[in-house]
Amino acid sequence: MKTPESLFAQGRKRVIIEGVTPQVDGGRFAAKRVTGDRVEVGADIYADGHDEISAWLLYRREEERRWRETPMQPLVNDRWQGFFEVRELGRYRFTLMAWVDAFGTWRRDLQKRVAAGQDIALQFLIGAQLIEDTTADLKRSEAAQLRTYMEQLRSDAVEETKLRVSLDDELAAMMARSPHKDRIVQLDRELPLVVDRERARFSAWYEMFPRSCGGGFTEAQARLPYVAEMGFDILYLPPIHPIGHTHRKGKNNRPVAESEDVGSPWAIGSEEGGHKAIHPELGTLDDFREFLLKAKEHGLEIALDIAFQCSPDHPYVKEHPQWFRWRPDGTVQYAENPPKKYEDIFPLDFDTADWQALWEELKSVFLYWIEQGVRAFRVDNPHTKPLRFWEWLITDVKRLHPDVLFLSEAFTRPKIMYQLAKLGFTQSYTYFTWRNTRQDLTEYFTELTQTEVRNFFRPSLWPNTPDILHEYLQTGGRPALMVRFILAATLGANYGIYGPPYELGEHVPRESGSEEYLDSEKYQTRYWDLDRPDSLKPLIARVNRIRRQNPALQGDWSLRFHPAGNDQLIAYSKATDSLDNIIVVVVNLDPYHPQSGWLNLPLEEFHLPMQASFRAHDLLTGAHYTWFGPYNYVALNPYGQPAHIFSLERPT
């Protein structure tokens, strides 16, 4: 609300600027982009009456002082648009300014008068006066240049000459840039953007327990070619820290461990160290750094899992007892969700009076691993720690290291998931894991990719995790695994799987009705036959190669769903802005029966001919189809090929 007094003080500002995009909660949070993006800024800009408006987009990196300027262009219905490129990592800001362009209005009306055959002699004098009024505020050189125009308009030159001077483009540009200061309307805020590296937008993750590679990091090096051959970008490891022994869980989460049981990596901390230590059985810090280097040689980036919780044996319990909630009986409050109890986990008490030291220590955990060379973190259950803690931590870490990626592993209520993304998480786990039908997938991914949500929430699609073996995967056999993998890798520019159980087809739950894996790697070491003939490795490698070769699949904003006349068939497309790469995916969601239907594509939007043939090249099989018009028949058999990934090719 503005007071009448403040409105009176701004009486000469006639332009309104509103409805600016992108903005997240009115600028409270940063919209997300990656380096190289062309940022499209939109706004409603208008004034009373019908005068011309001059509108400008101002932008800068946060640490720069000077704004760069670029003109906004009107679209329709008082909507304007401007662009700028973000080439560097870190934070940017942008804002807008606009004013009524008196000279531009005069120039436009002059053209109308000429067209109507009106006498325009007087108009040249009016234009000259507008120029003269402007020169006072200008630098000497600019003022001199303008004065030349002015004098020509007041001279006794012929009308044709004066008209040419009046409509001179350089004059128009100079005048559009030279408003009276008290007429300039500036947007009342600077809107923030955060620019991440490209992998924030496009990445394939592979989660793996290193202890299942037959030893520690040294042995796990041998697994790197396997992961790299499948075409993943990021190899993500569950917590690598010492594991507690008090109340350690046994195989299949049994309440009491046998002596040989290895324990859950998420029961973090023992006498051997906490969140900055490495489990001795995995090796030394040097082994880990060597592993990082080897991974890099294979084109793999290592992501660590940061889970802020402690086993009862974590050094924090003795060194910082005030960070835990002590009960009147002198014991520490273990994790619980009444009536359930988790006695092997002590949650950190963020309500502690010593919270400031706790926050700083937890931030130092990230900084420690960043120092070792890690630049990607999967954060465990961030929704059970204060939201402002994460905002502070991520903002502060990225101020020093703008290339760090934070993946939010929050499977919780929608608004909290979105809040975590707004406050800074680079990528976010999604409900994809439980969205199996055409309608559910369509609604959810339309919300994620076609609404303002996409400005802050970058979905990461996981068909499975060590905690989640969905019923569809338990019962649908190999077709189900193929379907969910292809959906994840093509619906989402960012996705991940937990392997080798995924590619090797593990599908038996711990018990009926459970989403836990039987003999889960969370509680025991598993050895995998990676050469099984039914492994999905070749499919995964092929799809990841398709992703890398087709820029359309490297972002989510172009996603559109298309009818295929059959509820079991889901069809969607992704395309580059220039339409030089158009990918159409059709998936049979039914893992048991062949399904067919007539695919209906919006050819006009793709700039493809409605009345001529074009080619659909199936990148999964290499087959070529000649299609004609928008309706084309597709049939998919789950036991052969449950999906198509077409590249549409223009007729030559």
Added chain:
Amino acid sequence: MKTPESLFAQGRKRVIIEGVTPQVDGGRFAAKRVTGDRVEVGADIYADGHDEISAWLLYRREEERRWRETPMQPLVNDRWQGFFEVRELGRYRFTLMAWVDAFGTWRRDLQKRVAAGQDIALQFLIGAQLIEDTTADLKRSEAAQLRTYMEQLRSDAVEETKLRVSLDDELAAMMARSPHKDRIVQLDRELPLVVDRERARFSAWYEMFPRSCGGGFTEAQARLPYVAEMGFDILYLPPIHPIGHTHRKGKNNRPVAESEDVGSPWAIGSEEGGHKAIHPELGTLDDFREFLLKAKEHGLEIALDIAFQCSPDHPYVKEHPQWFRWRPDGTVQYAENPPKKYEDIFPLDFDTADWQALWEELKSVFLYWIEQGVRAFRVDNPHTKPLRFWEWLITDVKRLHPDVLFLSEAFTRPKIMYQLAKLGFTQSYTYFTWRNTRQDLTEYFTELTQTEVRNFFRPSLWPNTPDILHEYLQTGGRPALMVRFILAATLGANYGIYGPPYELGEHVPRESGSEEYLDSEKYQTRYWDLDRPDSLKPLIARVNRIRRQNPALQGDWSLRFHPAGNDQLIAYSKATDSLDNIIVVVVNLDPYHPQSGWLNLPLEEFHLPMQASFRAHDLLTGAHYTWFGPYNYVALNPYGQPAHIFSLERPT
């Protein structure tokens, strides 16, 4: 964007408050309500984890210093809701605060533990500690009361007693109200509301040229019973000021007037005065005040038309030449929209260096007529004057006179129309005048009544104005006039007509393709035969009586459209919150042919039986229909009855 430092400073504030409604542009403008309204406030409120939250709505009149508090209640999906009543005219503010309720969380979990049969002895000590931690911040009396609870929990009373104490409602309420100060999250803004009188939401306007009543205000008094009998609330007069003679327009807007031509009331000002003067032929100021009083006796409020433009003869031209734009040839710039010229009108130059005096003078025009007793103004073409001017003027005038209504006569681009409403206009003309089809009406009125637009834009529906005789009315005969009147009066709680041409069926345009009336009252005096047998007066009187007797029709927010299986039939309902008044309107939009269809009503939403009969009482004809189930047949003949206005009546 918050800095890491500011986030660190707020580290104990765990709750997030966002998505607060109602708000207009983030609180930049006030949401609109009327006296007696129960304001529903919504917000997304949540914290990390699963702790209980205590959330409060704070509200006050703008001039009060103390907030009143009322608790918010959770709905689903982290959405909360609270209410407060606005009983007085003027401005209110509201905001929200919330915190994690540690005691409430403990209490909830205690109940779960009891249900699970867990040992709870330790819990009483934890609860006692929570109480003790709270007492430090409280007043002595409250602290003492809490300490009593605490001591009971620490006593050796039996478990049953301690459990009763733990779950005591008064204790819970006291604890929920007593957070630690550094945990309180307060919404970062105070959101404004403006509360108008009830007529802002519900009014029927009648526009009339007083000079056509056979003289001045004295003669026009005789017309008051006629208008009152039709059931209108507001009688609105075109400008009543002296009319210029320079370049006066003749009948039918002819460029040159004859000597007896009376001129357009919108060519304001002559030697006899300007915007604070009355045309001598209409009478004196005393005559006008007498007219106001007589109108009031008939239950009619008088609205004036404020048009800020001047004839060349307006005293301002001589007294304040700096308020007009002078051209290099020494003439004043008349109104134009190149190549069109309006030489009888001088626009005020809001770009004048003397704009401050101009603003003050124009505000004083409103204050002058308010002083004479006028409380409603129809503002002519507000979109051609600076938007901040209106915001300043309306805000300032309403600060002194919160009962004044401003109706915006802006037929312009959508965003400007909305901006005028946001910045303060009480009611707004709409595109209704040009929306004639079922689809157009449905889309437009869904946008106006079912989106956030309704918080600031109060539609006023006019089937005609002195400037607009729509083609539908030109060609559709009496049925068209009936249809458009019934639509206006039932789709809109606020509506108006320009009479007597409307009720007497004037329908001939000035020329083919024009929306101007032939022999328009804008340029000449007309005498009307009010007793014509085909006058719509009885219909108008009946519909206005129905509006007054049926609260469902006195607001727009409950409007819902319903299928009738025929594109020429439009069906919609309005209902009171309590559903004790449900009105269903069905209109045949085809003025030429009978149309019929099966009306489909959402009986469950109306709490009407799906499997029993109920009565539909046609308030237009008095007929009663017995209906059964959601589908019922309707048939409407334009030459008999083109519409139904049903009241649905529950079976007894």
